[in-house]
Each structure stands twice: as structure tokens, then as C-alpha cells.
Amino acid sequence: xxxxxVGGAVRDALLGLPPGDRDWVVVGSTQAExxxxxxxxxxxxxxVFLHPRSGEEYALARTERKxxxxxxxxxxDADPSVTLEEDLQRRxxxxxxxxxxxxxxELVDPWxxxxxxxxxxxxxxxxxxxxxxxxxxxxxxxxxxxxPLGFTLAPETxxxxxxxxxSGELEALVPERIWQETRKALTCRQPSTFLRSLHDTGAxxxxxxxxxxxxxxxxxxxxxxxxxxxxxxEMVSDMAAQLAPGDDLIGFAALTHDLGKxxxxxxxxxRHIMHEQRGLKxxxxxxxxxxxxxxxxxxxxxxxxxxxxxxxxxxxRDATVLELISxxxxxxxxxxxxxxxxxxxxxxxxxxxxxxxxxPQRSTLQRLHAxxxxxxxxxxxxxxxxxxxxxxxxAKARIxxxxxxx
Numbered sequence: 001x002x003x004x005x006v007g008g009a010v011r012d013a014l015l016g017l018p019p020g021d022r023d024w025v026v027v028g029s030t031q032a033e034x035x036x037x038x039x040x041x042x043x044x045x046x047x048v049f050l051h052p053r054s055g056e057e058y059a060l061a062r063t064e065r066k067x068x069x070x071x072x073x074x075x076x077d078a079d080p081s082v083t084l085e086e087d088l089q090r091r092x093x094x095x096x097x098x099x100x101x102x103x104x105x106e107l108v109d110p111w112x113x114x115x116x117x118x119x120x121x122x123x124x125x126x127x128x129x130x131x132x133x134x135x136x137x138x139x140x141x142x143x144x145x146x147x148p149l150g151f152t153l154a155p156e157t158x159x160x161x162x163x164x165x166x167s168g169e170l171e172a173l174v175p176e177r178i179w180q181e182t183r184k185a186l187t188c189r190q191p192s193t194f195l196r197s198l199h200d201t202g203a204x205x206x207x208x209x210x211x212x213x214x215x216x217x218x219x220x221x222x223x224x225x226x227x228x229x230x231x232x233x234e235m236v237s238d239m240a241a242q243l244a245p246g247d248d249l250i251g252f253a254a255l256t257h258d259l260g261k262x263x264x265x266x267x268x269x270x271r272h273i274m275h276e277q278r279g280l281k282x283x284x285x286x287x288x289x290x291x292x293x294x295x296x297x298x299x300x301x302x303x304x305x306x307x308x309x310x311x312x313x314x315x316x317r318d319a320t321v322l323e324l325i326s327x328x329x330x331x332x333x334x335x336x337x338x339x340x341x342x343x344x345x346x347x348x349x350x351x352x353x354x355x356x357x358x359x360p361q362r363s364t365l366q367r368l369h370a371x372x373x374x375x376x377x378x379x380x381x382x383x384x385x386x387x388x389x390x391x392x393x394x395a396k397a398r399i400x401x402x403x404x405x406x
Contacts, residue, residue: 001026001027001033002027002028002101002102003026003027003102003103004024004025004084004099004100004101004108005023005024005099005102006023006024006025006087006099006100007023007091007096008023008096009021010098010100011096011098011113011117014098014114014117015117015149021057024051024056024059024102025058025060025084026058026059026060026061027061027083027084027087028061028080029060029080030060030080031047031049034047034058034060035049039051039052039058042057046059046078047059047060047062048060060078060082061078061082061084061086062077062078062087062090063076063077063082063086063090064077064090065077084108085108085110088108089111089125089126089128090125092125092129092132092135092139093113093122093123093124093125093139093142093157094111094112094113094115094116094123094124095113095116097110097111097113097125111125116154120146120149120150121151121152121154122142122152122153123154123156123157124139124154124157124160129160130164130167130169133164133169133170133173134181135164136161136170136198137177137182137198137203137207138181139153139157139161140181140193140198140203141184141185143190143193143194144188144189144190144191144192144194145188147190147193148189148190153197161197162203165201165202165203165205165206166202170206170207171206173207175289175291176290178208178290179290179291179292182194182208183248183252184248186237186240186252186255187241187245187246187248188241189241190238190241191234191237191251192234192235192237192238195230195233195237196234198212199212199215208286210256210262210283210285210286211233211255211256212230213259213262214259214262215230216229216230217229217230217261217262217264218270219232219270219272220270220271224352225352225353226352227270229258229261229262231352232258232350235350235352235355236255236257236258236347236350237254237255237350238350239254239345239350239355240254240255240343243345244342244346249295249299249339250339250342250343252292252299252300253296253299253302253303253304253339253340254303254347254350255300256279256286256300257279257300257303257304257347258347259278259279259283260272260274260275260276260277260279260280260282260304261275261278263275263278263279276304276305276306276307276308277305279304279305280301280304283301283304284301287300298329298336299339299340299343302327302328302329302340303340303343303344306324306327306340307340307343307347310324310344310361310365311347313361313368314364318402318403318406319399321368321372322372322395322399322402325337325368325369325372328340330369330372331373334369334373337365337366337369338369340365341361341362341363341365342362344359344362345359348361364406367405368402368406370405371398371401371402371405372398372402374401375394375398375401376394377390377393377394379397380393380397
């Protein structure tokens with residue numbers, strides 16, 4: 001029996017990144033032998049075990065053979081004769097196909113992963129890459145994570161991603177896996193590369209057509225020097241990653257705020273009148289298809305519908321501000337207003353040349369919201385009032401508080 005540290009732990013150590021979870025591969029062993037040593041079997045599709053003391057995952061070396069459609073259609077062979085090199089060969093990218101001997105500490109790198117880390121290239125291991133459509137999303141997600149370190153996509157890997165997109169295999173991905181990879185990408189430092197790599201390989205049109213439709217749609221140059229709505233979306237997503245690092249809730253609302261611009265009639269371009277309202281339908285379709293969590297969906301709907309109102313908060317009447325807060329459930333869910341204000345800042349600063357600009361509307365909305373939130377029914381004179389009259393008196397008091405807070 002030989003044991004090796006594999007995958008992300010080896011890769012991140014070579015990149016000088018903080019250590020994460022450690023995964024191990026065991027060569028020359030069997031399930032019975034692992035269990036006899038106290039390991040607990042937890043793998044459903046292939047032999048994976050938890051270490052009796054550390055709780056870390058140990059998997060038997062295995063090979064995989066394509067047997068059906070999609071990312072689940074594989075036959076797994078974990079025979080003791082499977083070599084480390086064969087196990088590494090089934091992995092997705094060369095930078096993930098490096099092993100470190102537990103005893104000697106020596107690296108085993110049959111597929112050039114160390115070289116690709118040094119050259120900052122994301123490259124597939126072998127032709128079997130095309131057998132798993134999920135790897136298209138994983139490639140885009142790894143780019144979102146590692147592009148800030150200088151990584152680029154190998155042209156031959158991009159070609160295989162395009163081949164998978166054209167084959168129809170992406171349609172076999174279940175919505176939960178698409179959302180899982182998208183969600184992870186939104187927590188990375190540069191989500192724009194997730195969108196751009198999927199768009200350039202034709203995959204975005206299959207898995208997120210509502211977003212792919214934004215590319216090539218023009219905007220008014222005086223407001224959007226980047227012109228292309230798809231590029232604007234990339235910039236907004238990157239701004240969300242900068243202002244709310246690791247927050248996929250903010251990231252999703254930023255990702256979907258402008259879907260209505262893809263539906264603007266050609267005769268109105270490059271203006272986008274009513275794009276906030278037009279965006280609600282494709283947003284609902286996307287959320288339904290991918291089974292997006294309720295909190296993500298509700299914040300995204302609020303941002304899609306209200307972001308222009310937030311941009312012009314100084315122009316809104318006090319009563320209109322109260323209506324905006326109420327529409328967004330800002331009294332029952334007060335955190336939502338701060339979240340919405342943050343996403344609106346991402347939108348405003350996600351434009352060419354505006355990345356470092358101020359966005360006072362964010363603090364204005366939060367200040368007005370706090371003033372309205374501080375007023376409740378027990379603090380105002382409601383003696384003799386009943387039913388709707390109490391609500392009207394409360395609304396008037398909150399409107400006055402908003403006006404005083406300007």
C-alpha cells in the first residue's frame with residue numbers, strides 16, 4: 001500500500017496559497033483492507049474512506065470509463081492493480097493531477113502540472129476531458145479563481161470545451177450542479193473570466209442563455225463607455241467580488257440585474273427604456289430552471305426592479321422612498337436594503353473608467369431606511385385610530401422621518 005496527497009492541496013502549496021482540505025489516494029489496497037485498518041467507507045459511487053483519527057478523505061486509486069450520457073455515465077474500476085499514474089490520468093486539469101508521496105515528500109507529476117503552474121496555464125490532462133461535461137464549468141470556475149494569479153486557458157482546452165458545448169452533452173447537467181459551479185465562481189476573485197470563457201466557447205448560451213444574450217447588446221456610450229452590455233456585466237460581477245468578497249448572494253444579484261437589456265427592442269437601442277421591468281421575466285425563468293435559493297431570488301428581483309430608482313434616490317419624493325423600501329420588504333427584512341444598495345454600487349462602478357468613483361446613493365438609501373425603520377406604531381399617537389388608519393399614520397410618520405434625514 002502506498003499513500004499520496006493529491007489534487008488541490010498539492011496545487012495550492014505549489015502556488016503558495018493557504019492550505020485547504022487535504023485529499024489522499026491509496027494505491028495497491030482494497031476496501032476490506034482499508035476497513036480493517038479502521039477507515040470508514042463513505043463513497044457511494046466509488047471507494048472513499050474517512051481516516052479514523054483525522055477524518056480526511058482517502059480514496060482508492062481508480063480509473064473511469066465512459067458508459068453513458070452526462071457526468072454520471074461512468075464505470076469505475078478501483079482494483080488494487082490501478083497505478084497512481086492511471087488515477088492521475090482520469091483527473092480534469094494538469095494542475096490537479098500532481099501527487100506528493102506521503103513518506104518521501106517527492107512529487108509525482110506525469111502530466112506536466114508543475115510546468116503549467118509555473119507557466120500559469122489551465123490545461124486538460126487528456127482527451128477523456130470531453131467525456132465529462134461538468135468539466136466545462138469547472139474550467140471556467142478555476143479561471144475565475146486563478147486568473148488574478150495570471151492563469152490563462154490553454155487553446156486546446158478551450159477547443160475541447162467548445163466541442164462539448166456543440167455536442168449537446170451540457171444539456172445532461174442537472175440544474176443543481178450548474179448552480180453549484182456558478183455559485184462557487186461568484187465567490188472567486190474574478191467572476192468575469194467564468195462568464196467570458198463560457199461565452200467564448202459557446203457554453204454560456206446553453207447553460208445561462210439569459211446572460212449570454214447580453215453580449216453584443218450596445219449601451220449609450222456617455223453612460224457606458226464599455227458599450228457592450230456583456231462586458232458591463234463582467235465588470236459588475238468583478239466589482240461585486242471586490243466589494244463583497246466571497247458573498248454569492250451579492251454576486252448573484254449583481255449577475256442578474258440587467259437581464260432586461262437583452263430584450264430591448266432593436267429600434268430603441270442603445271437606450272434601454274423599462275429594462276428593469278423586462279428583466280424580471282428572464283430572471284424568474286433562470287431562477288426556476290436552476291432552482292435558485294429563495295433569498296438569492298428575492299434580492300435579485302429587488303435589485304433588477306429597483307436599481308435605477310436607487311441610482312436616482314436624491315430625486316425621489318420622500319413618499320416614493322418609503323414605497324421603495326416597502327416593496328423590497330425592508331421593514332421585515334431590513335438587511336435587504338443594505339444588500340441592495342451594495343449591489344447598486346457594483347452596477348454603478350462596474351463601468352469603464354468609473355471603477356474608483358464614489359457612490360453616495362448607497363449611504364443615502366441606508367440613512368433614509370434607518371430613519372424610517374426607527375419609527376414604529378407604538379411611538380406615534382394612534383389613540384382613537386383603528387385598522388388602516390393606524391397604518392396611514394405610521395406611513396406619514398415614516399415619510400416625515402425620511403425627509404428629516406435627507
